[in-house]
Amino acid sequence: MQIHGNPSLVEDYKYCEGIIKHYSKSFYYAFSTLPQEKANAVYAIYAFCRQADNSVDENPTSASQLVALDHLTDELNRFQQRQEKDLPLWRALRDVFNRFEMDIQPFFDQLKGQRMDIHFTSPDTLTDLEEYSAYVAGSVGKMLLPIIASGTNRDLTQSAVNLGIAMQITNILRDIGEDHLEKDRIYLPTQEMAAFRYTKHELSKGIISDNFIALWESLAMRAEELYADFIDSSAGFDEDSKFAVIASARVYRGILNSVRKNNYDCFRKKNYVSKLEMVKIAAEASF
Template sequence: MLINEKPSLVEDYGYCEAIIKRYSKSFYYAFSTLPQEKANAVYAIYAFCRQADNSVDENLTSASQLVALDHLTDELNRFAQRQEKDLPLWRALRDVFNRFDMEIQPFFDQLKGQRMDIHFTSPNTREELEEYSTYVAGSVGKMLLPIIASDTDKDLTMSAVNLGIAMQITNILRDIGEDYLEKNRIYLPVHEMAAFGYSKHELSKGIISDNFIALWESLAERAEELYADFIGNSDGFDEDSKFAVIASARVYRGILDSVRKNKYDCFRKKNYVSKMEMVKIAAQASI
């Protein structure tokens, strides 16, 4: 590249694509099947969300987390005023906003969800867990709607939010041990743990009892209800997007089955959907 030559949008989207390929093979596998313009838009949105997530996860103290998140919030404010920094993420997102009927509020909602993580306390109830999930993950569903449901009069907002909540609950159920050991966080609702007779002490020891399995399954069943709602409303999505969105939901739902296959070990095993399983699950999305 010549010194004075500006980077192309192809390079900017390539930067975003590299991020989703690195951090989420399941999302990349599903959404890479979209038409290129839409796939690029998803990559840019994911790159923003990953930067928001990393603002919290890659900083060790709440003070440094707040500094990083405040910085990203300032950059988003500049973007909202069309004064964004000349960086790959923001150039790509500007192109997304130029091409699709995007709204800025879900991006701010995402940052609010990240702030809830900085000032973290375990949710007391399932409702509180889902409220948190609405901000940190339901917001992503709202971001994607103008891209995957651009040609419908049907209001799919709640279905998109439900998919985000389902995916966040899935993340929580997959990462129980990691969240506790590495972040000192317990996302399982306090009242739910008490109702199923499973204690914080047992969780700290990684004990997989019948009570733990019952607690885990109660939340997994809720996630599966939300996945089913989303897939049941898939007729409202664009024809060129249906396969990708249904595949993403089914592949992510498959993480729950991987935990079950590993006898509910969320403490010592890495639970994921293999590439071969992704292919099998995604194939069902085309039926």
């Protein structure tokens, strides 16, 4: 089955590629190094996850968010029954499911994670935060496994989930100010905040104290443990996929260092990994 033999499918994948290029330069940089068939599959999966994110992020009220998410859930149910809409995303995903031994459940898990955001309450413990992260981001790791670990007999499910959790914690540590001020969400576990004596009032003022830094670093260290566990398991991934998955993990982990370089200012500064830094980090992944 050749994609280039189907002009419509080529355009469908270009549509998905455009979405990942627009929303995540770091993911695109890493996964565009995959063989074309695998890269296309990643683009389609990312496009689905972005649509799930946007169902929540681009609607102003919980009611409209639920309507959008219910609509996407209905479309996924139709896809499961092989009755999907004739649209670029679903045509591309159907091709992915035809080419790889995909599991539909992680796609439903992703939507469950989005519903947790709509009915949001701050996590009480680090365990609660990781459970949420497993749904909203660990599910993505499970979606990708049939593509990047198609030739192994090892069960790499937990490693893939760990990477998703690490990336979600990284997102949270990068976006503390934006999440609180624009979305009225605090993802920092309440027990961790209490343990490090950092209050919601201080958070609302964007105060970067020694206590805040200690709290931030405690969560960053947990993310870095999970990144390290994932990289240690990378021998089980397909040879043609190892560079991409290791590079994506290291580039995303680099966001934590960008926050550190900006003196932990995740309230007023945009923390990201520059293209030059991506190249340097990715070069390390090839050794």
